[in-house]
Amino acid sequence: MRFICFFLLCVLTYSCSNNKAKSPKLINFIPDNTSVILKTANLEGLKSSLNNSDFLQKISEVNSYSSIKNKLVPFTRLNSKNDILICFSKNSKDSLDCSLITKYHKELLRTDSLSNYTEETLTLKNKTITKSTINNSHFYSTIIDSIFIVSSSKNVIENSFSNIVSDTELEKIYNTTNNDKTLSVILKPNNTFLKSFFIEDSLSLKSFTNYIVTDVDISQNNIFINGITKATDSTKSLINIFKNTIPQENQVQNITPSNSDGFMSFTSNDFKTIETNLIKYNSQDSITITSPLFNDITEIGVIYEDKNRAIVLNSIDLIATKDALAGEQNVIDTYREIKIYDYSQPSLFSKTFYPLISFDKANKYCLIDNFFVFANTIELLQNIIASYQNKTTLDNKTYFEDIKENLNDASSLMLITDYKTLNSILNKNSQEDYNYKLKGYTASAIQFIYDTNFAHVNGIIKKNKTKVSQNSVSEILNIKLDTDLLNGPQLVTNHITKEKEIVVQDVNNNLYLISNEGKIIWKKQVEGAVIGAIKQIDIYKNGRLQLAFTTPNNIYIIDRKGNNVSPFPKQFNSEITQPLAVFDYDKNKKYRLLVTQGKNVLMFDTKGAVVTGFKFKSADNNIICQPKHFRIGSKDYISFKTKNKLYILDRVGKTRVKPKTSNTYSNQPIFLYNNTFTTTTLNGSLVSVDSKGNVSTKNLNLSKKHNITATNKTLIAQSENKLSIKSKTIELDYGNYSNTQLFYINNKIYVSITDLQSHKIYLYDSQAKSLKNNFPVFGNSAIDLDNIDKDKNIEFVTKGENNSIIIYQIN
Template identity: 50%
Template sequence: MKHFWYSFLFVLFLFSCESSSKKNNIDDFIFSDADFVLSINNLENFKSNTTNNHFITQLSKTITYKNISSELKFLNYLKSDQRIYINFFKDKKDSIQFSFATRIKDSIFTLDSLKLNREPLKLKKISAEKITENNQSIFITKIEGIVIGASDSVHLEQLIHSKTKNTSVRTLIATQDLDASFSVLINAKSPFKQLFINEALDFNSFTESLTFDAEITQNQLILNGLTKATDSLNSLINVFKNTHPQDNQLAQITPSNSHGFLSVTFDNFNTLKTNLNKYNKKDSILNPNPLFDYIKEFGEIYFSNNSAVVINSLDIYATKESLISEQENAETFREVSIYNFSNPTLFSSYLSPFIQLNEASKYCILDNFIVFSNNTETLENIIVNYQNQTTFSHRDYYQSMQTNLSDQASILQVLNPESLQNLVNLNFDSTVDFQFKDYKTTAIQFVYDSDFAHFNAVIQQNKQVNNYNSITELFNIKLDQDVLNNPQFVKNHRTKQKDIVVQDISNTLYLISNTGKILWKKQLNGPVLGKIEQIDMYKNGRLQLAFATPKRIYVLDRNGNEVKPFPMTFNDEITQPLSVFDYDNKRNYRLFVTQGKNVLLYDAKGKTVKGFNFKAANQALNSPPKHIRIGRKDYLIFKTDNKLYILDRRGKSRVSPKTNLNYSNQPVFEYNNGFATTTKDGNVVQIDQKGNVTITKTNLTDHHVLETTTRTMITQSGNTLDIKGNTLELDFGNYTSAQLFLIKNKIYVSTTDLQTQKVMLFDSNGKLINNFPVYGTSTIDLGNIDKDSKLEFVTKGETNSILVYKIN
């Protein structure tokens, strides 16, 4: 199948098209009658992020999703860095059909030569081709650098020759964010049924079309867009015309054990009611009711077999006055009076279709809220939760969700996991039992604004908040291929936080946000050597990634683009990781490139640095060049198996060790105002600034690790780990090289047993940090990657995944 799609793309280059059509933009081929239009800005990121998202993974269990995915199989073989529009619609037989359009560049496709069933077609002066394999066909053509494809030849012909101006659709799509993970436009005539669990608020009658951008991470979907209906009251969204949204406050009274709520706000109820009467085709002068004279919000709280209506009063005394004839006390509960209400159908008739409850025979008053229901048990539940402060507004998961929503909305719906499941099953004609238990609150809102409404939605997992001294797995991200190297944190100059960079075995480099979103992927020509460095090439606060592969030096910007004149290509192999030094912290970077025994020096613009006079070492360097500054002196350290070069900035000898040794491949560190490293036979070597050498015999084997700060030394040999003289005998295993982290003057030491897949983290006294070990299959990187004060670390998980943990 893979070869089939590569081959059909190859065919595009083998025939030319003759067309009288003047369509020359990909949005000219948006099908105005499509049920859905999917806009993909970055195909590779789209595939990775949707694969990793938990909510979308749950949707993939449904038949509808599987049918759509089947139609989208061609995306698995398309290697495009251009925007793609995909139109979905149902034909007269109720089968899913699709078409797509994208710009094509010769360099973005991998081409194969598999034999296919190819049939040239002539479609009203358009040269096209039908390509078939395993009874799956696609019809394609090319016009002025644009590929247009369709699952049906008649539709392809229609798409190319149609004179219909899809102005309204194109206007909405023009509002989509080109940086979003993906965007969607939904036509009201589509099979999509419901945004609300109130079935009277069906999508077809609510609006004419909806578009939104999706920001996606492993545990979250954030949707932002807008909806617009023609200037009439045939669409329910237009009942908010000439009103202004207010603060949504129903969360303050909605029990957290409910199924959710619907809140409707406005600045003038009379305006809303006039619009609503017109929508319902009722006489607007009939049946005024003083109960609604001083309200700014009404809504409904949903329970499994019941609901309650709430009105939020601006003047509770005036609203109470309107209920003066409704003072028959049914009972008193927790010092709150519950009254009988003589007009039980008021809300279902007066506020239709927003309110479902058709029998509101009881009510109570809680501060500025008046709550109506058909039984006292529902009211008692609301009273208890309101008094105990166990409503939605007091829950961490609701407060977290609110950060992605507007405080004021014309309509706000919040759902619990069960209601979310029912809504999804309704739209997908499904009975699937989704794993939504962690989706404590899902919200959508519409904020009316002149002649359109903003749309926002939050669908997110809210995993249980762990107590102090616990470790939380934040996310688990799967890559397209197995992980090649150890993931590491890098600074994000925009957010002042940290992201994650990692490479897979196809040599694709990934940048992943600290929320688990794959920001970009970059195909490299080889594996990254060692650690990725960061530089500020233009001295403007914007950081770039700098690193070496065996044949190239790369500098990539924040978006994964190559910064000129990089990459620099080398004929001879680069044998050590790129070393980047900034001697005076003035962002005058020096890039040291090691090729065996030779060291080449460049500045941040890729130019050779003049005046660096080091010719060559006596043998190949066995560790990367190192820069150490002690006091006001700079030292460049080059090390081979039998010689240690301690040089000045110009490459001239500054310190000559007075003893010749056979050195290990461990780096040289600054330690006690001098230099420290090890010999091949495991002895610790210290050299002062005059070249005096001190050798300390140890029990280290020839396979050992040394790490230091300026005052602290750790060593590791086999299952023995020594931290500042505290010797730890770990269980026998296969341990990664110990790492030393100095964070806010605190020392942490980490190693991972690859045999038992356990990550261990110790303090400076050799004490295991609480709740370690945890699962992991590589070394870690440790740091504070977000806005809180807690540390996080990243490690490999399964062969194709990385894990990020938070230490609480």
């Protein structure tokens, strides 16, 4: 018996390990000639980021970019729930091939709703390939061991059956990627797409390093890059000249004029090591005599100004560096009390530090504090001196401070560019002469920090903030979706960061969660339109928040990752007629979910079970507003109304207060105002019922088409072109107005209303004064207002054009 058990155990162990060994990974199917790999865990978020990025939209018209974009169009139809790899390569005809690899599931490609879509099945040696056509665009796909592979190239798919390979170095690089970012980019050795990051032609990416992998975070006005690079050959890749050195603090920005084109800086704790490594890299004679000028230098920089260059040496021993220049003391000019000297060895820098420095005409120099500055013109030196003394260097500019926040203070190699230089680098890579109109991108950066056998990479392309005046409103984001919006956007809380995010639904009933930087976190299709506002609850009582809402036939509870919380969604045969009401009587997160269906109110717990203790049966007529919970003293009240009756119940659904007189009610909500249950009649009167059932009526002279909102001490009413805030009335232009909204933030009341006809948003304080001097602003829906981030300014979100969301900031 023991032998049989032992035999079965061996078979089971072998079977499990064998299956595991045979289980392929996405990277095993990367085509051989792939140069660039994009990895994302959120295809919808990637699409949105690419479409909304100001920088990427500016470069999208260039042929090389648009050809990539066109190749990606068929893949945007995929509905992947897993990691996706997008691979770019050049084929034998130097044409672009694009391939996508992901795990297969049955809803991965929904073709039933696609017009102009056809497909046919091809057979290759008993292997099945699907040829698909969308609007005359062809692509090929297959499934191998649950891996779905689709490509613009038939050859790529054919080769995928035999090209299951393992690249150990690539796998190590791949495993460093982060799924929390918009995407990860892997550049393989000798990639044919990206040629250089640098200004100098002597610095090509091909000779600089091998593998580069970066996580890329794309928002509307920023692109942040963070990753590593690794060169496998220690002598043939330039990045390895920093091996066995320690990066020092970059300081060249302290002396670079803000009107320059940018600068490059490289640092070391020991420049002798850099020189030795460069001798090997350049295959020079090892007995080359080195200059004592660099013995006490921690940083060398190159400042760019058109075709001119200034070379900067950052010295830690001024006396020793001056001694090394003892034979170079011929004064040729004095500017602002700083002497400018002649320099007889302008080629020294290129001979010593090529290819980092290729400039060999720096025949003049001056000393500014601890910086020895060499240049080819007196004018350039004078500009550097004046900028330093006037404190108009890059380090004094707010736009440089903005990008510096995302960079390390110390790096082995760093490049800072202005918009003109960034434009020329882009053209160098696209081989086109194009004006990208990047004037807003005043400073961009890339830096490399050498570590043991690899280097960290940081990069930033950032649109500098437009200077705004105080007491003004500025548009900070305009987020475009693929489809028109069904309703106005709403703010919800991110329980991790405590900041706000945006929830919105499109006309295809897709629900989106969008970050306050404009990135789509997830997109999820629900059955039907969301009714009313979405609530947030903590169903597990652990601080994590879920979204709770109803559609016409379902209750949904969705977690932060876009997953349904079991046992929801809960489906109903009869139509749900009012927004979901969520009650937390004792603030202990023991939620009650109230669903209204015509005359009936059903109460559920968070497990989807009917709360049997709630005894309310049915109203006399259809309920015309969302049920609400109020607490006065120690007593709970549940209130709702029909056309002719106001219900005020206790927790178990029994009548707690019976109004002593009846009215014909409007469909406006019920509020607790002055500790009374307050709403309006159909003819525009204000009705208040106290806890004893006494009824008071006040004629507000409201039209039948009116709306109200209230706190316990503040009543807001809108009727036709009149907006009343407490006792004050404002006359608006005649229009089609959204419901009035009241926000209470930082002990201050804000009142908002939107004219949907003229697309104007108005905002007032509790004294009926317009809040800021440039209201009204453009918008097409009611707003949601709060502080969405960690600064002190408050923001609001609204619908812009049919498919866009606008975020405004009140400065």
